[in-house]
């Protein structure tokens with residue numbers, strides 16, 4: 001295969017669309033039964049500009065991208081996990097039916113992210129979920145996760161999922177946030193407050209209550225160092241605790257390929273070092289989307305386009321299709337604009353910091 005893409009979220013789909021349209025042979029592999037990654041569970045309308053599908057629901061963006069990819073004739077392999085990487089340029093694929101190998105010339109890793117957990121007493125009780133799991137239950141399978149929920153985290157994911165819970169007729173007892181301010185867009189927070197949901201900043205969860213499953217939660221105030229303030233504990237009667245406390249890049253495959261990894265908190269933790277074309281320290285191996293640093297679907301789409309076009313260019317050369325360079329140029333410009341905004345600025349800082357490291361000569365910035 002000329003270009004193999006691991007992950008069929010917005011980053012992998014966009015990389016596949018671009019590379020296949022330019023003229024490369026492309027295979028997109030995803031472990032789910034349908035394409036779209038995180039988008040398939042997102043029923044809310046997106047923000048941003050029209051070129052980034054603003055006003056369209058995530059689940060509909062997934063369908064648009066899938067249709068575009070299918071039109072290119074790219075190969076799509078679903079229900080299949082890439083479980084390993086072997087030298088030289090071989091991926092190990094596992095489905096419920098078989099183990100197979102796939103040899104590639106260029107590889108784009110667009111595996112997305114996993115949800116962070118938080119330490120508190122009884123955090124392994126049934127009824128404690130990640131926000132992504134709650135979204136999957138509700139929006140993909142039509143199953144309510146519980147009757148009364150405590151949401152931990154007021155970033156956009158915590159706020160959006162809280163609102164979706166209300167839409168599914170689930171009560172949200174409160175949103176607790178350890179920071180002294182709300183992390184996500186205020187428009188989402190305002191919607192929740194209008195529905196009577198308290199958003200308690202400088203608060204955290206101390207314990208989940210219950211023996212077999214969650215029957216309640218203890219929350220408390222925290223000081224500036226995020227330490228619980230004694231005597232501020234309060235019990236809430238809930239049957240579900242939903243954690244929306246951030247995401248971390250899913251870098252296992254990149255680590256196996258021996259890509260140079262760097263810890264950048266602004267990008268969500270360990271990421272593979274990459275240049276502005278999204279190429280890692282291993283020539284011919286690219287990253288795109290949340291795996292290259294936690295951002296959003298619009299930036300995942302743009303990074304996918306850059307990685308797809310550059311993988312094509314590096315494989316076939318400039319003369320094969322002059323459009324490739326223009327795609328990279330346009331996507332880079334759009335990324336720069338998005339990263340100027342208040343929510344893109346953190347990722348911009350992270351990407352800049354990444355460039356202080358060099359795969360040949362690792363340095364620790366002061």
Ligand SMILES: Cc1cc2nc3c(=O)[nH]c(=O)nc-3n(C[C@H](O)[C@H](O)[C@H](O)COP(=O)(O)OP(=O)(O)OC[C@H]3O[C@@H](n4cnc5c(N)ncnc54)[C@H](O)[C@@H]3O)c2cc1C
Nearest residue numbers: 007009010011031037038082111112289290296297298300
């Ligand atoms: C609740 C919520 C709300 C959001 N709202 C917005 C919003 O309004 N606007 C916005 O722009 N963004 C939003 N985002 C963020 C956006 O969804 C993500 O940034 C985006 O989906 C990242 O795209 P990706 O392609 O990098 O990863 P993903 O969408 O996570 O796709 C990665 C895919 O790779 C698959 N995969 C991983 N490992 C393997 C493997 N080894 N083998 C095979 N397949 C594998 C995964 O199963 C998944 O299908 C939101 C996210 C959440 C959770």
